[in-house]
Amino acid sequence: MDEASTKSKKMIKSSMLSFVFTLIACSTxxxxxxxxxxxxxxxxxxxxxxxxxxxxxxxxxxxxETNTALIDRYAKQYGISKNMFFTDLGKMLDEVKPDAxxxxxxxxEHVLVVRACAPRNIHVMVEKPLxxxxxxxxxxxxxxxxxxxxxxxxxETSWYESNQQVKSLLDANKLGDIRKVMVNDGHEGPKEIGxxxxxxxxxxxxxxNGAGALVDFGCYxxxxxxxxxxxxxxxxxxxxxxxxxxxxxxxxxxxxSIILQYSGVQCIIQASWNWPFSRxxxxxxxxxxxxxxxxxxxxxxxxxxxxxxxxxxxxxRKAPFDDPFSVLSAVVKGKLIxxxxxxxxxxxxxxxxxxxxxxxxxxxxxxxxxxxx
Numbered sequence: 001m002d003e004a005s006t007k008s009k010k011m012i013k014s015s016m017l018s019f020v021f022t023l024i025a026c027s028t029x030x031x032x033x034x035x036x037x038x039x040x041x042x043x044x045x046x047x048x049x050x051x052x053x054x055x056x057x058x059x060x061x062x063x064x065e066t067n068t069a070l071i072d073r074y075a076k077q078y079g080i081s082k083n084m085f086f087t088d089l090g091k092m093l094d095e096v097k098p099d100a101x102x103x104x105x106x107x108x109e110h111v112l113v114v115r116a117c118a119p120r121n122i123h124v125m126v127e128k129p130l131x132x133x134x135x136x137x138x139x140x141x142x143x144x145x146x147x148x149x150x151x152x153x154x155x156e157t158s159w160y161e162s163n164q165q166v167k168s169l170l171d172a173n174k175l176g177d178i179r180k181v182m183v184n185d186g187h188e189g190p191k192e193i194g195x196x197x198x199x200x201x202x203x204x205x206x207x208x209n210g211a212g213a214l215v216d217f218g219c220y221x222x223x224x225x226x227x228x229x230x231x232x233x234x235x236x237x238x239x240x241x242x243x244x245x246x247x248x249x250x251x252x253x254x255x256x257s258i259i260l261q262y263s264g265v266q267c268i269i270q271a272s273w274n275w276p277f278s279r280x281x282x283x284x285x286x287x288x289x290x291x292x293x294x295x296x297x298x299x300x301x302x303x304x305x306x307x308x309x310x311x312x313x314x315x316x317r318k319a320p321f322d323d324p325f326s327v328l329s330a331v332v333k334g335k336l337i338x339x340x341x342x343x344x345x346x347x348x349x350x351x352x353x354x355x356x357x358x359x360x361x362x363x364x365x366x367x368x369x370x371x372x373x
Contacts, residue, residue: 034329037062037098039089039113040105041070042198045127045154049102049325050078057320057329062096064089070198089116098122100150100332102325106208107215111136114151118143125152125328129219129356130349132210137353141346150331151346154324157185157220157280158343161314162293166284167228169291174303176288181228181267183221183282186213189273191248204252211360212252213273214241221269222355224282225260226348231341233351234260234267237358238368244274258359 036058038049042065049060064086065071071085086092093101093116100123103113110126117124130153131137144151157163169175187193190203202208209215218239226232237260241253248254254273259266282293289303297316302309320326320336327344330336341348358369 032057032333034058034325034332035061035097035099036325036328037064037092037096037101039064039101039103040109041065041074042067042106042196042202043104043127044195044199046104050074050080052323052325055323055326058325060084061098062086062092064092067198089113093117093120093122100125100328102328103127106132106202106205107210108132108136108208111140114140114143118147118149118151121147121149123150123152123328123332125154125324128153128155128223129210129215129353130346131353132208132215134353134357137350141350144346150328152324152328152331152344153223153346153349153352155220155223155343157224157282158327159317159322159324160280160293160296161317162296162299163224163282164317165299165312165314166282166291166293169289169301170228170284170286174289175284175286175291176304178228178265178284178286180265180285181221181225181283182270183224183267184270184272184275185217185220185280186270186272186275187278188275189245189248189254190216192273193278204249206252209252210356211241212249212256213254213271214239214256214258214359214363215356216273217271218256218258218269218359219352219356220280221258221267221271221282222260222352222359223343223348225267225269226351226355227341227343228284229262229265231347231351232262233371234262234355236261236368236370237355237362239359239362241363249273253363256359256363258355258362260355 033056063084066087074080075082101113101117103110103126107129110131114124131140140151190200203216239256239258241256243249243253244255256271258269281295284291291301294300297314299312299314300309316322320330338345358371362369
C-alpha cells in the first residue's frame with residue numbers, strides 16, 4: 001500500500017471517529033443518563049471518562065480546557081469534535097447545562113470549579129484530594145451546603161473491595177478495637193512512570209498540588225483512616241518529608257511519613273515516589289486480630305481463634321461502586337445515599353485536607369501539630 005493510500009485511510013478513520021463521538025454526544029440521552037462535563041485535561045486520570053465502555057449512565061456534553069495543545073491531542077486521540085471543547089468554563093456551563101462536572105485539573109483549581117458550578121446548581125466530582133489548602137476545602141464545603149449540591153472526591157482505594165471487607169470485619173467486632181493502622185501508597189515517581197508533561201507540572205508544583213508525595217499519596221491514608229474512624233479527627237499529626245531525588249523533584253518532597261495519633265489508636269501513613277513498584281495497601285491491627293488489604297481484591301487476615309493467616313480472593317466491588325462516574329450519577333440522581341463519612345463524601349474529605357494541612361506544617365516546622373476537635 002502506498003503512502004498516499006495509507007494517509008487517506010487514516011484521515012477517513014479519524015473523520016469517522018469524530019463523527020461517531022459527536023453523534024453519541026448529541027444523540028438523545030439514555031433514560032436517566034447524567035449529563036456530564038469535564039473541567040480540565042491536564043490530570044492523568046481524565047482518560048477514564050473517554051475509555052468507559054458498555055455503560056449508559058453518563059453522557060459527556062462538554063469539555064473545558066484552555067491549553068490548545070491538550071485540546072488538539074485529545075480531539076485527535078479520541079476522535080472528539082472540536083465543537084465539544086470550550087475555553088471558558090462559565091460559557092460551557094451555561095451552554096451545555098450539565099448535571100455535573102468532573103474536574104481533571106490541578107488540585108488548586110478545584111475550588112474554582114466549585115465556585116463556578118455550585119451557584120448554577122451543578123454537582124461536582126474532583127480527583128483526590130478535595131483541595132490544596134484547608135481554606136479552599138472549607139470554602140468548597142460552604143458552597144456545597146449553601147447551594148445544595150454534591151461535591152464528591154474520587155479515590156482509587158474507594159473502589160477496593162479489600163478495604164470494604166476490612167471495615168466489615170471491624171464493624172462486626174471480629175478485629176476488636178483498632179490499635180494500629182498502616183497505609184502504604186505510591187510508586188516509583190511521576191517521571192519514572194512516565195506521566196504527561198502537563199500532569200508532571202501539576203504534581204511537582206507545591207502551589208498547584210499542595211506538596212509532592214505527601215499530598216499525592218498521603219491523602220489516601222488520611223481519607224481511609226477518617227472513614228475507619230467514622231469522622232473522628234486525630235489528636236495530633238506528626239510528619240517527616242524528604243527529597244531523595246532533588247534533581248528531579250526540586251520543589252516538592254518525594255518521600256513522606258505521617259503519624260496520626262488518636263485516643264488509643266495510631267495510624268502510620270507511608271507516602272512515597274520511591275517504591276520499587278506501584279502499591280496501595282492497608283493493614284489494620286485490632287485487639288482480636290488483624291486484616292490486610294493487600295491489593296484491590298486480595299484480603300489477608302488472622303483472627304484471635306485462628307492458628308494461621310487466611311487469604312481470600314475477592315470479586316470487584318459491585319455497581320455502582322466499580323466506577324467513579326457511576327457513583328456520581330447514582331448520587332446526583334438520588335439512587336445512592338452515601339454513608340456520612342464515606343470516602344467520596346465531603347465530611348471525610350474536609351478532614352482529610354485538614355490532616356494534610358497539619359502534615360505539611362509538621363514537616364516544615366519539625367514538630368507535632370495538635371488539631372482542635
